[in-house]
Amino acid sequence: MTTMNISLPESLKAFVDEQVRHRGYGTSSEYVRELIRRDQDRLRLRNLLLTGASSAPSAPVNEAYFDGLREHVRSTARAGGKPSRKA
Template identity: 70%
Template sequence: MGTMNISLPDSLKAFVDQQVEQGRYGTSSEYVRELIRKDQDRQQLRDLLLTGAASAPSVVADAQYFDGLRTRVRQSSGS
C-alpha cells in the first residue's frame, strides 16, 4: 500500500478527527479512502450517464414500455 501525506486547514482536520472520534471510521486514513471510493463511484456513474445521454434512443419509454417491464419483473420474481 502506498503512502500519501496531505495538508489540511485546521477546520478540515478537526472535522476528520471528529468523524474518527465518533466511531464512524477507525482512522483518518480510512475516512479519506472512503471519500476517494465514493468519488470514484460518482465519477463512474457520471461517465455512464454521459454515455447514455450521448447514445441514440433504442425504445420509447412510454406507459406500455413500463407495463411490460413490470410484467417481466413480476414473472421473474414468481409473484
C-alpha cells in the same frame, strides 16, 4: 498498500478528526479512503449518465419489458449464475 501524506489546515484536520470519532471510522485514513471511493463512484455514475444521454434513443419500455427482465434475473439466480446483459 502505499502511503500518501497530505497537509491540511487545522480547521480541516479538526473536521476529519470529528468525522472519525462520530462516524465510526478507525482512522483518518479510513475516512479519506471512503471519500475517495465515493468520488470514484460519483464519477462512474456521471460517465454512465453522460454515455446514456448521448446515445441514440431506444424504443419505450413497458410493463412487459420489466416483467421479462425480472424473470430473467430470477431464473439466472435459480441457476446460480450471473444475469447476462441481454435481458
